[in-house]
Amino acid sequence: MFTGWLIRPGAPQWIWAVGVLCDFLIFGGAVFLLLQLVPVHYRKALVAIVTFLAGLIYSVEFFVPGDPKTGKNFLTGFIEQVADATNVVYAFALGLGVYSLFRFHGKNLARKRQGWHNNLAFFVAFFVMMLAGFWQDLTPSSAMSKNTFNMLFDGTVAALGAAMFSIVGFFIVSAAYRAFRIRSAEATLMLAAAFVVMLGQVPIGAYITNGLPAAGLGSLFRLENVSYWILNEPNMAAWRAIAFGIEVGALAMALRTWLSLERGSFFEREL
Amino acid sequence: MSVFEKLQHIDRRITYLLLAVVIAAPLIWRLRLPIVISPSVRGAYDAVESIPEGKIAIVSIFWASGTTAENQPQTEALIRHMFMRRKKFAILAFDPQGNKFSYDLAVRIAGELGKKYGTDWVHWGYRPGANFIPLLQSFPHDVQGAIGTDYYGTPLTRIPMMRGIKKIRDIGLIAEVTPSRTLEYWIAFIYGPYRTPLIYAPTAVMAPEGFNPLDAGQIKGMLIGMKGAAEYESLLDRQDFATRGAGALSTSHMLIIALIVVGNIGYISSRRRRLQS
């Protein structure tokens, strides 16, 4: 409508924004009204049909043999357009998380609950970081905007994120010291394997058994070789077995989801 | 409480302090220990060396600020190796933070080695991780169409090194640097049907699972966490952060083992006393 017929390329960005908004209201409104015409008892079926048709795209594309020369079948070209569309649609879903955060922190701030200054810090940090990014985009040749953005990113997002994950290191030491007890033979075996892997994976392990030959029968007992053997043989075989089970289970779950056979709180609620 | 029973109840803040000390000491006074190259890292190194002429590599970034200490040295080592051997590569980020980290890293190393954006390397920008599977499905048939634009919004068709890179057969290697189970999707939709070589650079916590595809030949090599990056640096004759950190890894592991042993000595002795009484 507006963006297709009334607005010409080269028009100012704000006109395009108004046009997109108008088109969204028109098309979105039309889709909304059409959906309201769907009887209540057919809504679940509609969702199931949409799910099934969406899944049909990739599964049919996989099962139908392609042209021997190109490897493509009649759906392969459509797949790229699907990926382009889902790229954008998933990006719009980001707003769900942002809205949830705003709602949670906004409520606490509005009601001045205990610790409301933390919620204020959330909003300040959110808008400062976001606006610094947009400032950088709008003034690409400005050193000021670029430096500000880098300063804020390195000083907050990068550093605080790394710090949050790194404190787990302290907790794991404390937890391992307190909880790891050899109460059974199996626990002892697990502990022994853990010790060998921990030592063998770091240089100190190689240093401890440095006296053993680098090749031949003696080399089998070097800590780094024992550690690698544990990872590459019994561990790998165990993970192969576990992974087979996980993959079969995942396939079954995918089939149930595709055919809308899955039951759960979200799916069971009345439409 | 006897001495042995007290060994089970050392205050957690003392353990935190001990950990901080054993990590700081080798970082301040360098601890030089031998770095032994594991077969999995050697495999990854050889895979990069074997990238055919005329093909490009892809460095896939899934990591964010939380796993910088492991994934960033891995990314740096791989990028540096590709620059040194004149292997052209593209970076594709599926995390918004990883997008900037990888871009800044590549710009810094490119500046050190005199490499040019658009000719020697390119950054394909950020795509949502949720769209990973649809992207991998469309990618093999039309690389440029599936990605669209680069980090700056420039269409890939206008980038010099992307000329001739049209389909999956024009990709010589994919290096997946990730803290999660995303390798399975590269194997499922790229290696499985098209046999494009893959190498894997996970955080150490994901590494035990990585031996499964390594044994099956689905990946050519693997860099296990920071230690794997240190081994790779050793192969490049460099001593960057990962090599320095390997000394601190050693001392921290020794501390954890010592604490577990001490805790178990206390546990066994207190259990014996209970049985005796």
Place this chain on the structure above:
Amino acid sequence: MVNELFSWLSDSHITGTIGIWLAAFGTLAIYSILYKENPVYRLAEHAFIGAAAGYGVYMTWAQILKPLWWDKITGGQWYWVLALVAGGMFYFIYSQRYLWISRIIFGALLGLIAGSAFKGFAGVNIDRIHASFKPIYGPGMGLGDVLNNVVFIVVLLTVMAYFFFSFEHRSAARRVPSSIGRWVLMFAFGAIFGSTVMSRMSLLIGRMYFLLHNWLHIAS
């Protein structure tokens, strides 16, 4: 005058230094939780969530929505407005009355991913099933290879037996492999524990290195 006031922002050395000090204080604020719960930690935590979310919004617009959606619309491909309509359907999740509309778009996306499961299963597992048929003995195999393959087969079958819950583990033929599987799983769990410790220590070493080298300049 504003430009003069903020002219220091144009100097990357100054902003770089400020960034390092900001990062250092933020890191120490996060680490303060190790002593006990305190308001400084909470403030840093909330600031991080806000900054990360704000950064995510900016990056989503700059790297995805602008080049792959907005530029297409302004370039003449008006039908991309329909992507906004589809994306808008997500937000009906907040409405009790129109919740079902959000299920249409969620169902479509879930269906897409579920439909790719067949290709994914084949792509991942065919090679692994093939690789699992290892010879117990063959030409060119040394004693080490024979032992490794025997270990692999025993571990694979016993762990699969352990996780096979369709029948009860009553008979010895069911119980013995299952209990061996439980034992050999200890190797995997030990390896996981060892690797997890290494991973967490690495993350901690990264932050300590930043504090000692980048901030305090006392590490080499």
